[in-house]
Amino acid sequence: MPCFLLFTNVAASAIPKGFLSETTKIISKAIRKPESYITVRIHPGQMMTHGGTTEPCANSELQAIGHISAEENIQMSKEISEFLKSKLGIDNTSVPKIILYQLGRGPRCPSLSPFAVKLETYMRMAQLEYTNDHGGKYSSKGKIPWIKYNGEPVADSQFCVEYLNRKLNIDLSSHLTKEQRAVAHSFRKTAEESLHWCIILTLMENMNIVKVSGFNALSVRLAVYKYRKQTRVHGIGRHTNLEMLQIMEGDLRALSDYIGKKTFLFGDHPCEADAALFGQLAQICWQSPGTKGEQLMHEKFTNLVEYCESMRAKFWPDWDDCITADGTKEATK
Numbered sequence: 001m002p003c004f005l006l007f008t009n010v011a012a013s014a015i016p017k018g019f020l021s022e023t024t025k026i027i028s029k030a031i032r033k034p035e036s037y038i039t040v041r042i043h044p045g046q047m048m049t050h051g052g053t054t055e056p057c058a059n060s061e062l063q064a065i066g067h068i069s070a071e072e073n074i075q076m077s078k079e080i081s082e083f084l085k086s087k088l089g090i091d092n093t094s095v096p097k098i099i100l101y102q103l104g105r106g107p108r109c110p111s112l113s114p115f116a117v118k119l120e121t122y123m124r125m126a127q128l129e130y131t132n133d134h135g136g137k138y139s140s141k142g143k144i145p146w147i148k149y150n151g152e153p154v155a156d157s158q159f160c161v162e163y164l165n166r167k168l169n170i171d172l173s174s175h176l177t178k179e180q181r182a183v184a185h186s187f188r189k190t191a192e193e194s195l196h197w198c199i200i201l202t203l204m205e206n207m208n209i210v211k212v213s214g215f216n217a218l219s220v221r222l223a224v225y226k227y228r229k230q231t232r233v234h235g236i237g238r239h240t241n242l243e244m245l246q247i248m249e250g251d252l253r254a255l256s257d258y259i260g261k262k263t264f265l266f267g268d269h270p271c272e273a274d275a276a277l278f279g280q281l282a283q284i285c286w287q288s289p290g291t292k293g294e295q296l297m298h299e300k301f302t303n304l305v306e307y308c309e310s311m312r313a314k315f316w317p318d319w320d321d322c323i324t325a326d327g328t329k330e331a332t333k
């Protein structure tokens with residue numbers, strides 16, 4: 001039987017009349033179970049604090065057997081928070097301040113950095129409030145993107161995701177089995193540690209898209225020099241172009257075969273890894289014009305184009321406001 005537990009420092013005498021029955025209604029609606037099944041246990045007058053203040057605060061737990069998707073979970077938490085705010089004056093859901101540091105908007109994708117697209121997509125999937133800082137400030141690790149969470153810096157897109165997951169109790173992959181999580185992990189690694197370097201190498205064969213990105217000629221030349229060095233250290237830059245393309249095609253084929261006719265990596269519900277895959281694939285799909293990668297995707301792996309379109313439609317309804325259309329306009333978002 002579903003049970004909703006609420007621990008609060010609000011005194012029993014300050015709990016409004018009808019609170020138990022109203023809470024039952026909210027929970028019943030949220031988990032789509034009849035009110036008669038639901039238990040609500042309120043623990044008022046607790047010795048507790050949020051953020052070290054004496055303001056009213058609460059901690060709740062919903063015990064319910066059955067599947068609640070990540071999206072439903074986010075929606076439900078919002079509804080419960082709003083209810084607690086209106087009834088008990090509890091606002092310990094005070095929105096954390098998240099600043100996402102990135103490079104500026106891209107010509108055909110919201111960033112030239114696949115990792116920035118990944119992180120921003122993840123924030124959107126988790127329905128987080130964030131502010132972009134496009135000042136091009138690098139992290140302590142010399143990379144972009146990174147975040148500040150209530151003033152605390154976190155570097156590396158995946159560490160940012162995992163940090164936010166921990167801080168805000170987010171699990172966009174809650175609908176996956178352990179085995180699926182392992183597959184998701186491996187595909188993310190394929191996309192970020194292998195395919196990513198092929199994207200860079202193919203892009204360096206055709207720099208037009210970088211040239212319309214607003215960077216001056218010197219910084220473009222420096223970036224090319226840096227990336228040539230990085231790809232050599234990685235090892236992928238030591239292969240012939242043909243061999244590198246073979247690697248790229250292999251990665252794309254594995255992704256294409258696995259996704260097949262599914263909308264997202266594991267079906268109709270996107271998971272955390274979809275943000276990372278989208279970050280990389282969107283670059284090939286839209287922001288690598290005239291490259292072999294673009295040709296491969298649009299001719300051989302068309303389901304990956306459809307995949308990108310589904311992700312874009314679901315999480316980026318404002319896509320056009322977040323791109324510069326080859327540097328012909330300012331991105332307004």
Ligand SMILES: N[C@@H](CCC(=O)N[C@@H](CS)C(=O)NCC(=O)O)C(=O)O
Pocket residue numbers: 112113114115142143144145155156157158226
């Ligand atoms: N593992 C890092 C990779 C980030 C990354 O490679 N960012 C690139 C831009 S796409 C960068 O900052 N490159 C600058 C450099 O390597 O000097 C992450 O997930 O955030």
